[in-house]
Every structure is written in structure tokens, then in C-alpha cells.
Amino acid sequence: MKFIERLGREWLFFDGGMGSILQERGLAAGELPETWNITHADEIQSIHRAYLDAGSDIINTNTFGANALKFPDNLREIVEAAVAHAKEARRQAGREDAYIALDIGPTGRLLQPLGDLPFEQAVALFGEVVRIGAAAGADLVLIETMSDSYELKAAVLAAKENCDLPVLATVIFDENGKLLTGGTVDAVVALLEGLGVDALGVNCGLGPKQMVPIVKRLTEVSSLPVIVSPNAGLPRSENGKTVYDIRADEFASLMAEIADLGVQVLGGCCGTTPAHIRKTVALCKGKPFVPMAKKHRTVVSSFSQAVEIGGKPVIIGERINPTGKSKFKAALREGNIEYILSEGLTQEDSGAHILDVNVGLPEIDEAAMMEQVVTRLQSVLALPLQIDTSNTEAMERGMRLYNGKPMINSVSGKRESMEAVFPLVKKYGGVVVGLTLDENGIPDTAEGRVQIAKKIYDTAAQYGIGKEDIVIDGLAMTISSDSGSALVTLETLRRVRDELGGHTILGVSNISFGLPQREIINANFFTMALQNGLSCAIINPNADAMMRSYRAFLALTGQDAQCAGYIAAYGSQPAAAPQAAADSAMPLGEAIERGLRERAAEAAKAALQTVPPLELVNTELIPALDRVGKGFEAGTVFLPQLLMSAEAAKAAFDVVKDAMRGAPQETRGRIILATVKGDIHDIGKNIVKVLLENYGYQVLDLGKDVAPEVIVDTAIRENVPLVGLSALMTTTVVSMEQTIRLLREKKPDARVVVGGAVLTQEYADSIGADCYARDAMATVHYADSVFG
Structure with missing residues (x-):
């Protein structure tokens, strides 16, 4: 039976750790696990076979770190051998019912604009691995241990664009339920569901106990099967070896509790063994299986925030739009991106939940400008964006490079429009605004607009897009030319809500075009629209009258508990302070x-x-x-x-x-930073470097995959008192311990600070580090204490 026919319909079990077992079998400190596909074929096959014998339905190829950055010359050989070993193990075990997952891990580099890896290069790197693995005979693609939602998106697109295999994705959350780059469970689920993966979940970083709150939230919000693959507890070092604190019996017992939370796929990560999986299968396989229920949530997201539409009305800031804004038009022509960023930040401060982004001018390259503005906006603010354009090239470029699940403004009831927009929404994910107009124009009646809304819903369904990802625009038409137009719009809102069970949106200020004192009409119409079920309002959040209407409506309808939002906005000042203009001087x-x-x-x-x-x-x-x-x-x-x-x-x-050119330059101190031998993941190190340098420290960056001897020799030669070591993988923390041991022997006065996703305070203590830094700022604080 095909994998996709079983996924979500019965219990499925992944295998457990690979790198931690290879260490036990002799993988040397700094040695790349993937090279064993060539040099130790029997060992790789025997590990796969042991997991199959333990009851695993899915085994992961030994390709976690396989990409052209790490293997520029023999990537094909590495990946093809990995798939071949898994297939041979399956044959030897007599488990033709088992599946081979092409395992894809992170590159170890941050994507632009935060790092130096271009998004499309990341897609190409992952795509190359996918093509090789799919051609070699993998049954599915597993993207795992992702800590950055942007890299996660690049990997998913690469998988979707380079094979037709099922795609599963799991990420690494911290104990607070956040990715390294800030993504929440809700934001990650929205992104992955929008991209159309087949299952999603969490792996690595935490043991099963620590994962429980995260798993609970996953099952609450996900409509897709949920995968849970914890570590065997938390790591520590014993006699130079990394060990984990949860043995097989306890692990299986905890996994049985997780199974009861409503997940569909179970497995293990670092420190787990065939024994862990065997006992997990024995305890969980007979449990009642509960398929994941469809949640029908309407969610847009950024890299760190998710906004659900359908409860409290959502404010969409309208100021990033050149219509009627001469300064904004000038900023677009001049490429003044910081003016645009300031407009976004001001609206965020004023209470917007989502920002509309429209950069269309006839005389500029709209697609290139959309790409630039979307990329820069999502690097400085956390709000989700609404990509607003009628240019399908600009729409696709914005959607592709957007770090999250955006809103899309818009599609109409015209067949040409739906045929252009819906394929993009299906590929990239999004909540699309449906305009109630078609080839015959804008209906004069609410009935006509409701019929177009139905047509949009029905056509979207043909593309596999659910009603929850459509928000209907009832179209606010100016009352200066038709005094009854507001009533038609309000009836449309009410009927979409009551008859169709849908969500609605309006560009509210259109209602007053051509009239004096427009904010009087706008604010009162806004309140009326909210009363009639308006879900999302595109307004100027800097406009006091509009936000007063909004906050008062929430307070009066019981959607502002204890009037907290209203009091926070107005309780400490007699009148709202005017917002600073985006082009004013900034401290x-x-x-x-x-x-x-x-x-x-x-x-x-x-x-x-x-x-x-x-x-x-x-x-x-x-x-x-x-x-x-x-x-x-x-x-x-x-x-x-x-x-x-x-x-x-x-x-x-x-x-x-x-x-100060020509004056003596002062530094607060000199610090060595290095990613240890065998590890090419330098995200953490590079983040720490940026912060240390900004705090006035001189950083000697030795790079990645650095041998202990190089680090120690540099510390001695340069007489550096503080060394920072980073590692992402369990297979390379042994090199960290060796480096510390050599530093203690050769330069005992040097202090050592360590960090990385696989480390804990206990582990850092056990390998002799002076400080465990759980994040970049902790390293800065420790440097301050060392250098006084």
C-alpha cells in the first residue's frame, strides 16, 4: 500500500537516532556521519535493519547533513548510497511494507536578509538532494530539525518542485514553544498547511516530557497528521561520551501518554535506539487510533505571529499603498525602502494586526519592488502581510519570498482572475480576498454579490482551496454617488456570515469618497459594518476616529475582557497623541x-x-x-x-x-568564536558574532569545522582570554569537549562559553565549560562579566 494511503489512517512509527548510534559504533569526533554511507555500508544497513525489526514503519536515510555545501564533490554518491542501504536493509528484514524517508536537515546557515544564504540558493541546494534521493527510490521526503521557518519554506518548496513524493516536515521548538527565529506553533502550522505538506510535527531539542505542551497545541490547531519524535531526554557527557537520561521503558511510557494527545505518527530522535522504538511500538500500536480532524481555521501568519480571522475583528493597515499619497509615490520611485518600513512600524504601533502592501506604480518594476519591500518588512516587524496587487508576477514573487502564510488581495469572480490567482494560492498558501464582482461588473444588490461569493468558493474548491482560506469583500462603494450603497454592502456582510458561514473584509474608507470630513462617515460606517459581521477592516490605524470606533465596539460587545484594551489605549491620556509622520526625524x-x-x-x-x-x-x-x-x-x-x-x-x-578617524580605537576585549570540528552549522556563531561586535568586542572568527588544535593555538598565540564554541549536532559536541580539555591543558587561564541547540546547562557543566549560553544575549552578558 502507498504511504500516503496509510498516513493519518493508522498508527505509523518512525525510527530513532542515527548519529548517536554511529558515535557508539566508532564515529570519530568531527567525522561526518554521512561519509559512513561510503565507508561503513554494513553498519548503516544494520542500524536500519534493527529499527525495522523493532517495528519502525519508516526509516530515515543517513542524509541529514547531505547537501552541496558539505559535500560539493560527492553528494550524488552519498545520497544514492544512503537510499540503497535503506532499501537493502528493508529487503534483508523482509519488511516490504516499510517506507524509506529521504532525510533532509538544515543547511546550518541563515537565509538573507538575516544571513548570507539567498532564498533561491537554499531552494536549489535542497532541490538537488531531493532529485537524487527521489530518483534513487525514496518513498517520501522528511524535512526535519528545522529551526528557521524561512529555511523550512525553502526546503518544502524544493521538495514539492523536484519530486511528487509525499512531504513531511518537523521542526525544533524550545521549551517555550518557539523556533530559533521566533516562530510559534500556530505560525508554523499555518505555513506548512498553506504549503501543502502531508504531515507536520516536532522533533529533537527536547525530551518527551518537555514536548507535551507543544504537542497539545499542535493537535489543537493542525488539520494534518502530527508527528512527534523526541530525544531520549536531555543529553550529558559521561567519560567523553554523550548519553541521554531516559531509558527505553520510560521513553515508551511517556510516548504512550503523547499518543493519547491525538497524534498519528511517533518516532525518536537523538539518543533513542531500536529498544526505545520497540517498546514504544509495543505500548502504542494497540491504542485506539484517532485521525486528525479538520479544523477549518482561517489563519494568516508571519515568521513569528499567527492571526486568526473569525473571532475578534482584524485590523489591516492600509498605509503602504501609493494611492493618493505623494510622499509614498516618491519613496517608491527613489527606492526609499526605509520610508516604507517606517510606515509599517507606525501602523504596528497603532494597533494593526496585518499590513497591506501595495507598491504598484506604472513607472517602476512592481515585481522587483514587491520582492524588496516584502523581504525588508518581514525582517524588521512581526506582523503578517497582505500582498496587494493585480500583477500576477508581483503577486507570485511576493508570495514565494514571504516568510509565512500571507493574505492575498485579491481575486474576483472573473474566470480569468481565478485561473491566475488560485494556482498561486494552492502552491504557496494564503488567505485570499474574494471581490464580489465578475465579468458583469459589481452587482447593485446584495443577492448578486452573494452569488459571486458562492462562485468564488466553488471555484476555489476545484483547486483544493477550502472556504476557510477565502475572505469575501462585500465592496464598500461611495454613498456620494449612491445613497443606498452602504445598505447593500452591510446586507452582503450579514448574508455572507449568516447564510454562507464565511468571513468578510472591506476597504472601509471607500464609503466616503467625495465627501467632506470623511472620517465622520468612515468611523460610523465602520461600527455599522462590525455590527453586521465584518471580519477584517482595511483602515488607517493611525486615524484616531477609526481606532476609537474599533476599541469601543470590542468593549461594548464583550470582546475586550475587563475593557483592558480600551483602558490601555485611553486610560492614561486625555486624548490620543498624534502619530509621528513616517518621514520625520527619528531618535x-x-x-x-x-x-x-x-x-x-x-x-x-x-x-x-x-x-x-x-x-x-x-x-x-x-x-x-x-x-x-x-x-x-x-x-x-x-x-x-x-x-x-x-x-x-x-x-x-x-x-x-x-x-574618530585617527584617534585611538578602544575595544572592550578580544574573543575567539568557532563552530567545532565536524560541524558546518554556523548560525548560532554568526549571530553571537554580530552582537559581540556591536557591544564593542573584537571577535576572532575562526569559522566552522575548526579542529581543537587550531582553536587552542590561536588562543595561545593571540593571548585571548575568552573562547566561544558552538555545535548544532550531537555527533559534534564530542569535539567541543576535546577542545575544552585541550584548552585546560595548554591555556588554563582561558574561559570557555558554549552554546548550540543540542546543549543544556548540565551538559555544559559535564564537559567543563565555564558558561552555558542558551542564546546570543547570554554570551554578551558573560563577556561583560569576564571583561568587567
Whole structure:
């Protein structure tokens, strides 16, 4: 039976750890596990066979780190051998009912604009592995241990575009239910469901106990089968070996509890063995199987936030749009992206939940501008975006590079429009705005508009797009030319809600076009629309009258518990303060916190007219970074924003350095950073480097896959008092321990700080590190304590 016919209909079991078992069988510190596909074929086959004998239905190829970055010369040989070993093990075990998953892990690099890896290059890297593995005979693709939703999207697109196999995806959450780059369970589920994967879930990083809250949320929001593959507890070092604290019996017992939460696929990750899987299968296979229920949630998401449509009305900020805005048009013509970013940030501050993005001008390349604006916006703010264009090329470029599940504005009831837009929504995911107009124009009656809404629903279903991913625009037409138009729009909203069970949206301010004092009409019509079931309102969130109507409506309808939102907005001031214009001067500290590089540089130049350079650093730059760092530690600022703030601070530092040219340069201290031998994943190291340099430290970056001897020799030669070591994989933390041991012997006065997804405080203590840094800011704090 085909895999896809069984998935979600019966219990399925993945295998367990590969790298941790290879270590037990002699994989040397720093040795790449994938090379054993060539050098130790019998060992790889025997591990696969042991998992099949234990009851695994799916075995993962030994290709977790296989990509052209790590294997530029023999990638095909590595991947083909891996698939061949899995197939041979299946034959030897007599398990023709089992399936082979092409295992794809992260590249270890951050994608642009946060890192240096272009999105399309990431897609190409993953695509090459997919093509080789699919041709070699894999039955499905498993994308696993992803900590960045943008890289996750690149991998899923690569799989979808390069094979027709089922695609499964699992990510690595921390104990707070967040990805490294800030993604929540809800945001990840929205992204993956939009991209059309066949199952999703969580693996690695945590043991089964720590995963329970995450799994509960996954089963609450996912409509797809859920996969859970924990580590065998938390790692520690014993006699130079990495061991895990949960044995097979306890692991199986905990997995049985997880099975009862409503998941469909179980397996193991680091530290688990065939014994762990055998006992898990024995305890869980006989449990009642519950297929995942369709949730019918309407969700749009960014890299870190998910906004559900259908409960509390959603505000969509309309200011990123050139219509009637001369300054915005000038910004588009001049490529002044920071003006556009400022418009977005201002709307976020004013209470918008989603931002509409329209960059269409006849004289510019709209597709290129959409790509640039979407990419930059999602690097400095966390709100989801609505991609607003009638240009299908611009629409696709924006959707492809968008880090999340966007709203799409729009499709109409015209067949040409639906044939152009729905394939894009099906491929990339999105919640699309359906305009109630067709080849015959805009109906004058609510009945006519409701019929077009039905046509849009029915046609979308033919593309596999559910009604939950359509939001109907009832079309607000100006009452200055038709005094009854508002009533038709309100009836349309009410009937879509009551008769069709759908969600609605309006560009509210269209109702008052051509009238004086438009905000009077707009605000009152907005309240009426909300009363008639309006789900989403495209408005100017900087307009006080509109937000007063919105907040009052929530308070009056019981959607603002204890009137908390209303009181927060109006309780401490007699009248709302006017919003700053997007092109007004911005203080240096705010520009850094916002991640606006050009604004930070301009503010630094202006401040240096009256403030000495070093005073500016100590009173403005460092405090701003501290505020961002505290927000990151509190979970209110996410990694992309942290990195963009660091980039803005760097731009300001560069201005300060120019002002101090010729004067003695001071540094707070010198620090070595390195990713240890055998590990090419340098995301964590590079993030730490950016922050340390912005705090005034000189970083000697030795790169990735660095031998212990190189690190120690550099520390001795340069007399560096602090060494930072990073590792992502369990198979390489042994190299970290060797490096620390050699440092203690050769340079005992050096302090060592360690970090990485596989590490814990207990593990860091057991290998002799002086400090375990669970995130980049922790490394900065430790450096401050070392250097005083």
C-alpha cells in the first residue's frame, strides 16, 4: 500500500537516532556521519535493519547533513548510497511494507536578509538532494530539525518542485514553544498547511516530557497528521561520551501518554535506539487510533505571529499603498525602502494586526519592488502581510519570498482572475480576498454579490482551496454617488456570515469618497459594518476616529475582557497623541531598536554635531542594544528583529568610527568564536558574532569545522582570554569537549562559553565549560562579566 494511503489512517512509527548510534559504533569526533554511507555500508544497513525489526514503519536515510555545501564533490554518491542501504536493509528484514524517508536537515546557515544564504540558493541546494534521493527510490521526503521557518519554506518548496513524493516536515521548538527565529506553533502550522505538506510535527531539542505542551497545541490547531519524535531526554557527557537520561521503558511510557494527545505518527530522535522504538511500538500500536480532524481555521501568519480571522475583528493597515499619497509615490520611485518600513512600524504601533502592501506604480518594476519591500518588512516587524496587487508576477514573487502564510488581495469572480490567482494560492498558501464582482461588473444588490461569493468558493474548491482560506469583500462603494450603497454592502456582510458561514473584509474608507470630513462617515460606517459581521477592516490605524470606533465596539460587545484594551489605549491620556509622520526625524535609539539602518546612520551623524563620539556610544548605542536584548530575553523581540537592530547599530557605529578617524580605537576585549570540528552549522556563531561586535568586542572568527588544535593555538598565540564554541549536532559536541580539555591543558587561564541547540546547562557543566549560553544575549552578558 502507498504511504500516503496509510498516513493519518493508522498508527505509523518512525525510527530513532542515527548519529548517536554511529558515535557508539566508532564515529570519530568531527567525522561526518554521512561519509559512513561510503565507508561503513554494513553498519548503516544494520542500524536500519534493527529499527525495522523493532517495528519502525519508516526509516530515515543517513542524509541529514547531505547537501552541496558539505559535500560539493560527492553528494550524488552519498545520497544514492544512503537510499540503497535503506532499501537493502528493508529487503534483508523482509519488511516490504516499510517506507524509506529521504532525510533532509538544515543547511546550518541563515537565509538573507538575516544571513548570507539567498532564498533561491537554499531552494536549489535542497532541490538537488531531493532529485537524487527521489530518483534513487525514496518513498517520501522528511524535512526535519528545522529551526528557521524561512529555511523550512525553502526546503518544502524544493521538495514539492523536484519530486511528487509525499512531504513531511518537523521542526525544533524550545521549551517555550518557539523556533530559533521566533516562530510559534500556530505560525508554523499555518505555513506548512498553506504549503501543502502531508504531515507536520516536532522533533529533537527536547525530551518527551518537555514536548507535551507543544504537542497539545499542535493537535489543537493542525488539520494534518502530527508527528512527534523526541530525544531520549536531555543529553550529558559521561567519560567523553554523550548519553541521554531516559531509558527505553520510560521513553515508551511517556510516548504512550503523547499518543493519547491525538497524534498519528511517533518516532525518536537523538539518543533513542531500536529498544526505545520497540517498546514504544509495543505500548502504542494497540491504542485506539484517532485521525486528525479538520479544523477549518482561517489563519494568516508571519515568521513569528499567527492571526486568526473569525473571532475578534482584524485590523489591516492600509498605509503602504501609493494611492493618493505623494510622499509614498516618491519613496517608491527613489527606492526609499526605509520610508516604507517606517510606515509599517507606525501602523504596528497603532494597533494593526496585518499590513497591506501595495507598491504598484506604472513607472517602476512592481515585481522587483514587491520582492524588496516584502523581504525588508518581514525582517524588521512581526506582523503578517497582505500582498496587494493585480500583477500576477508581483503577486507570485511576493508570495514565494514571504516568510509565512500571507493574505492575498485579491481575486474576483472573473474566470480569468481565478485561473491566475488560485494556482498561486494552492502552491504557496494564503488567505485570499474574494471581490464580489465578475465579468458583469459589481452587482447593485446584495443577492448578486452573494452569488459571486458562492462562485468564488466553488471555484476555489476545484483547486483544493477550502472556504476557510477565502475572505469575501462585500465592496464598500461611495454613498456620494449612491445613497443606498452602504445598505447593500452591510446586507452582503450579514448574508455572507449568516447564510454562507464565511468571513468578510472591506476597504472601509471607500464609503466616503467625495465627501467632506470623511472620517465622520468612515468611523460610523465602520461600527455599522462590525455590527453586521465584518471580519477584517482595511483602515488607517493611525486615524484616531477609526481606532476609537474599533476599541469601543470590542468593549461594548464583550470582546475586550475587563475593557483592558480600551483602558490601555485611553486610560492614561486625555486624548490620543498624534502619530509621528513616517518621514520625520527619528531618535538614534529608536532607529536602532526598529532596525532601520539608514535612519540610524542619519541620526548618528546629526547627534555627533553636539555629542562626543564615545559619549554617543555609551549613552545611545549601547543602551538601545540593551533594550532590544532585554526584549529578546523576555520574548517580546524575536531573532530577526534582534539581528536587524544589530545591523542598525553597526551602521551607527560606522559613522562614529569615521568621526574618530585617527584617534585611538578602544575595544572592550578580544574573543575567539568557532563552530567545532565536524560541524558546518554556523548560525548560532554568526549571530553571537554580530552582537559581540556591536557591544564593542573584537571577535576572532575562526569559522566552522575548526579542529581543537587550531582553536587552542590561536588562543595561545593571540593571548585571548575568552573562547566561544558552538555545535548544532550531537555527533559534534564530542569535539567541543576535546577542545575544552585541550584548552585546560595548554591555556588554563582561558574561559570557555558554549552554546548550540543540542546543549543544556548540565551538559555544559559535564564537559567543563565555564558558561552555558542558551542564546546570543547570554554570551554578551558573560563577556561583560569576564571583561568587567
